[in-house]
Amino acid sequence: MTDQELVERAFAMHQFSYAPYSRFPVGAALLCEDGTVFTGCNVENAAFGSAICAERTALLKAVSEGHRDDWTTLAIAGRGQDYCWPCGSCRQMLYEFAPDLRVLAARGDGTFQEALLSELLPCGFGPKSLA
Template sequence: MRKLLQIIIKEERPMTDQELVKKAFDMHQFSYVPYSHFPVGAAILTEDGRVFTGCNVENAAYGSTICAERTAILKAVSEGCREGWTAIAIAGRGEDYCWPCGACRQMLYEFAPEVRVIAARGDGQFQVVPLAELLPHGFGPKSLK
């Protein structure tokens, strides 16, 4: 049984979008996808150069499945990193760009409403948009005041 280790990498120079996308693709190897057979990887970049990665993990009780983006989010938060996220790369292997689902968009908005979302497709091409474009009029902590 493969032991999954948290990958946190400290970079000395600014990471490029292409490098962040590669880290997301690298997470495919850890995906647990016996039902969809569609691995997805994600990588969150912070202002101080840390990277928190995640992969999708499916479950026979489908509602218990977790997306790669939320795995990366939970890893960042559980390590005490709740702010300063500058970008998240999401990489699937299909012909379409791998955009975050609604639940992942909402989770991102909670911690990083200004984050840049980098959606990659299987051939390595990617598009970049601000989260606000994917989740206009988002609901977050300020909404409760």
């Protein structure tokens, strides 16, 4: 799967987003080594702390289906003018499983930028930190 196709899969998840408060739908698509793609969208809640981001939705789907150590690339797509990078909570959750994950951050016009998760969360805290 190309990076462009993965970004398009993330954009396709906007249709399932539940964002009545922010009105900012976000979609994510997480690619595994075997070609499996787990998608997600943001789901907001009136108790704002209970909301979940699109990338954590995709992460939880992957983990719950046995994919924990084979992630290669994550695409995140928002509708805004800025690139849609993962928030701090998402960076921490992703780091637990894939510190060197490639992250593609797309903005509303479909263009995207790439960075490694380890660049987005330098000196991250993960399982090896507990050893």
